[in-house]
Amino acid sequence: MRVPVSWLRDYVDLPADVTARDVATRLITAGLEVETVDELGTDITGPLVVGRVLSIEELTGFKKPIRYCRVDVGEANGTGEEQHIVCGARNFSEGDLVVVALPGAVLPGGFAISARTTYGKVSEGMICSPTELGLWEDHAGILVLDQGLAAPGADAFELLGLRDEVLDIAVTPDRGYALSVRGVAREVATLYEAAFRDPADVKLPESGGEGYPATVADPALCSRYVLRGVTGFDPQAPSPMWLKRRLAMCGVRAISLAVDVTNYVMLEMGQPLHAWDRDKLSGPIVVRAAREGEQLETLDHVTRTLDPDDILITDKSGPINIAGVMGGLSTEISELSTEVLIEAAHFAETHIARTSRRHQLASESSRRFERGIDSAMQLAAATRAVSLLAELGGARIEAGLTHIDLTTPREPIVIAADLASRVAGVDYPPGTAATRLRQVGCEVVEDGTTLRVTPPPWRPDLTDPNDLTEEVIRYEGYENIPSIPPRAPAGRGLTESQRLRRSVSRGLAGAGFIEVLSYPFVGHGDFDALQLDTDDPRRRAVTLANPLSSDEPLMRTTLLPGLLKTLVRNVGRGFNDVALFEVGLVYQPRAHAPERAPILTVDRGPTEAELGSLRAALPDQPRRVGAVLAGDRQWAGWWGAGRAAGWADAIEAAREVGRLVGAELTVHADQYAPWHPGRCAVLHAHGPQGEVAVGHAGELHPRVIAAYGLPERTVAMEVDLDLLESARTGVVAPTVSGYPVATQDVALVVADSVPAAEVEAALRAGAGALLESVRLFDVYTGAQVGEGHKSLAYTLRLRAPERTLTTEEIAAARDAAVAAAAERTGATLRA
Structure with a gap:
């Protein structure tokens, strides 16, 4: 809403020295958003006067009609003589009053006026149109003034109101009254404690018969x-x-x-x-x-x-x-x-x-x-x-x-007289609330420690005690509310879950991932793009009552859509090697939950029954960790060739999250949308209820990549952080031995279908307490191991905490590990 200060002064007795910027400052402190103060007419200078057209000579021989005018400008030119002005407009006649810019004037846009020769005549100024004066857009021609409005030579600045100040106010949805000069004037009058003249105070007609039916x-x-x-x-x-x-x-x-x-x-x-x-x-x-x-x-x-x-x-x-x-x-x-x-x-x-x-x-x-x-x-x-x-x-x-x-009277709002003081934390003098609410226009009946307040018809936004409290506080001045930082109780800090989440974020950032925050909104098109089956539980989502976008009316049930869209946006801006992660909630509607959450009143605290109804309407909100990678995971350079991100990097990211939480993850092949059926792993952790699936990782399905416009071979992982937290075993400090380590390499031949993780688990179980670590360092397939088989080469590190191992002990541990692998996975030693 643009409000000229000159129009405000028609209804408010503002002091003469108050500027538009002063008014804007007061309004801002009272909660109105004044975006700018426009100073109109400041780019117009020099002699701008009223003139009377004495005669018009039509010039011929030009491509368009041209007129040579004699104009009376009184004594404004210093001589009292007529001004001769060339003009191309046709909408004025002899005897008309016009606005003349004399030589030396500057019009909007830095257009300087001077005496110059044009069309074979000397033009001593310019007859102005409304557009040229910055008054309003008008292509009809010259501004013709009413006869008798002013004498020739009179200053046109004041006459036309060329110089004015305009407040440009961004009106928020709760302050509709400010979309009028009347509403802003009432506000200004209250802030300056000045007299207010209501433009709506007009003489209303008495009934004079029936009007239009x-x-x-x-x-x-x-x-x-x-x-x-x-x-x-x-x-x-x-x-x-x-x-x-x-x-x-x-x-x-x-x-x-x-x-x-x-x-x-x-x-x-x-x-x-x-x-x-x-x-x-x-x-x-x-x-x-x-x-x-x-x-x-x-x-x-x-x-x-x-x-x-x-x-x-x-x-x-x-x-x-x-x-x-x-x-x-x-x-x-x-x-x-x-x-x-x-x-x-x-x-x-x-x-x-x-x-x-x-x-x-x-x-x-x-x-x-x-x-x-x-x-x-x-x-x-x-x-x-x-x-x-x-x-x-x-x-x-x-x-x-x-x-x-057909209106009905508004019911009074009962409010404690000291509510504003309690909300603001300021001891306002007694009677402050009643005084301020009357200034707003409310009818106030004082009844001891309470007030019965009836808001005026122009304030439909005042509906409860908190609205009235806001009016009192803003007129008393937000700047007068002291800033008192809250003190955290001694001995408290981050919860265990908060420390865990920060540890996960720091760990993934240290592993080269960049954290992002995505909007938690998705659409049915995202589920289609992820290739989810029609009966996939992730398609059952919470629907927003008032979504920001009609394309995204649902709350997310997986972190992947937001991560994939962010990845596409980064690749589109030239960042081809991207590793992103997000820690956030997903929303899973409960069975038999009400369709809408109840809306509680704000004049009191909720009852236990109301809190129960709220909890029943809320969806489950597990916390997830997701990550996506595309492009090179290791860059090429003088140190050697680079390496593109692959499914193993997504699995490693998930296992890194497990290590940070303190839960060991096991990996098994799986088929689960949106991952590639042959390059997808399900991740398990050992929780209170035994082995539980906590997430998936691997390479995305080609159809998903095409649907989102992702780079080829994009990989991703998503794990449930809450399940991981419940499965954590705690961090046990390792025992450091001062005795030498013994290393043994074993190469085992197994069927292609046997996961390397199962072979590793068997080696660990067989080697016993002397095994410090086991590492897979080579995988071989070829003629030497036969079709349908593969060779897995492991390094076993053996050490005792209190002695140097003997050759017999080392050999026994190695043989026991190989025997366990043979029993569990059918492995044989490679010759």
């Missing part, structure tokens, strides 16, 4: 409806300069007098209005909900199919307006309209908001309706509009009017 079908759609009409309106009457100037400063383009008046009143009072050509209406007006399949061609020449949730204005011909959003084309005001009917109404905010979004029609009217307007303003606004039409357009105001009032 109208009915409201449902009070829930429209609680107040007003119609006022004028006759004999001059459709050719121009909008006065002051009206067009104020509209332009507020960012509204002037169209015609009837439309400009409705826009002006809307900006002034915050009440959207609509003007009809009454001759185009047929029969009584009915305010109702749309019916299935109804259509309306709106003012933007688009035929729209209406929704039963839309509020319509109709007559015998059918829909003529989408209420609060846009009018219909068939009844619009034209340049021939002499009978004008003004509508002012209070429509339901939620209906207007949904309609505006549904039809993608965001108008100045819908912007105000959906934030909440004054429910008692309609008659005053309509009266103000018809008065302006009569004053400026020569119309006659009809005595009859339509006023349908």
Whole structure:
């Protein structure tokens, strides 16, 4: 909302030395977001005066019509002589008053005016158009002033209001009253403790008969409806300069007098209005909900199919307006309209908001309706509009009017008198809350330690004690609330789970991964891209009631979609070697949970039953760790060739998480979407209930890679951190022996189907307590081991903590390890 300070001063007695920046500072401290303060006219300097055109000589022989004018500028040029000015505009005549920029003036854009020869004549200045003066956009030509407005030579700066300051306020959804000069003026008057003159304080008409017939079908759609009409309106009457100037400063383009008046009143009072050509209406007006399949061609020449949730204005011909959003084309005001009917109404905010979004029609009217307007303003606004039409357009105001009032009184809000002090932590003097709430416009009845507060009709956002408390605190000044940092109780710090999560994040970062945070929202298309089966439990997701995007209406059940999209974004920006990880929650709906969580009141703490209903509606939220890799895992350089990331790196990332948690993971082949069926591993940990699957790792399926546009052979892993935490065995400090180590290499031949992890486990079990570590250092397949077999070569490190091992002990441990591998996996020693 753009608010000229000169317009504010019409309603607030601000001190003369108060600038727009001073006002902006006060408003910001009170909670309004003033984005900028625009200083208009500061780029115009030099002599800018009123002139009277004495004569016009038409110059010929040029490609376009050119006029050579004699202009009286009084004594402004220092000589009192006529100015000779060349001009190409055609919309002025001899005797007209115009605005003249004399030599030495500078117009917007740094356009300097000087005496110069053009079209064979010396032009001693310029006759200006509204656009050239920065007043408003107008391509009709020269600005022609009303006769008698000023004498030739008068200064045009003050006359035209060229210099002004405009507050540009970003109005939040809860402060709809600030979408009007009236609302901002009331706020400024309170902040400066200055007198406030309400523009809505107009003389309301007494009942002078029936107005245009109208009915409201449902009070829930429209609680107040007003119609006022004028006759004999001059459709050719121009909008006065002051009206067009104020509209332009507020960012509204002037169209015609009837439309400009409705826009002006809307900006002034915050009440959207609509003007009809009454001759185009047929029969009584009915305010109702749309019916299935109804259509309306709106003012933007688009035929729209209406929704039963839309509020319509109709007559015998059918829909003529989408209420609060846009009018219909068939009844619009034209340049021939002499009978004008003004509508002012209070429509339901939620209906207007949904309609505006549904039809993608965001108008100045819908912007105000959906934030909440004054429910008692309609008659005053309509009266103000018809008065302006009569004053400026020569119309006659009809005595009859339509006023349908279906409003209900607002119930008082009971609030503790010291609630604001307790919330802010500031001891406000007694009576502060009552005083501040009365300044807001509330009716306050003091009853001992409580207040019964009835909010004014222009503040529909005040609905509970906390809203009222905010009003008290913001007027007392947020800056006056002391900053007292909370103190952590001694002896407390991070929980065990928090330390564990930080350890995992640091460990993966140390392993070369970069942590990312993704939005927890996904769509059905993500499940399709992951190649999940129709009965996959991950497709059962929590649905958002009000999603940020219609493409992502679900809460994630896996971390992979966010990680894969982040990977694609990085690769698209030239980072081809990427290793990312994320630690976050996934959301799994519970069976038989209610569809929606209950909304609790905020005036008290929840009961145990209410807390139970909340917990029952919440989904399970296990914590996961996910990682994705693409490109080279090891870069090439002078040290040698690089290595591309492979399925083993994804498995190693998962095992690293296990080591950081303190849980040993075992790896087995598996088939699980979205991984490649031949390059997927399931990861197990030993928990309280025995072996439990905690996640998967490996190379992604080619269809998944194609669906997301990932680099070829992208790998990923995802493990359940909560399950890992429950399976942790704790960290045991290793025993360090000072005696020498003995190493033994064994090469075992096994079938291709035997996992290397099973062979390693067998070697560990057979070697016994003397085995310090076992490492796989070679895998061989070929003619020497036979088809369908492979050779696995391991290094066994043996050591005793209290003595040097003998040759016999070393051989016995080695033979026992080989025997165990043979018994469990069918392994044979390779010759």
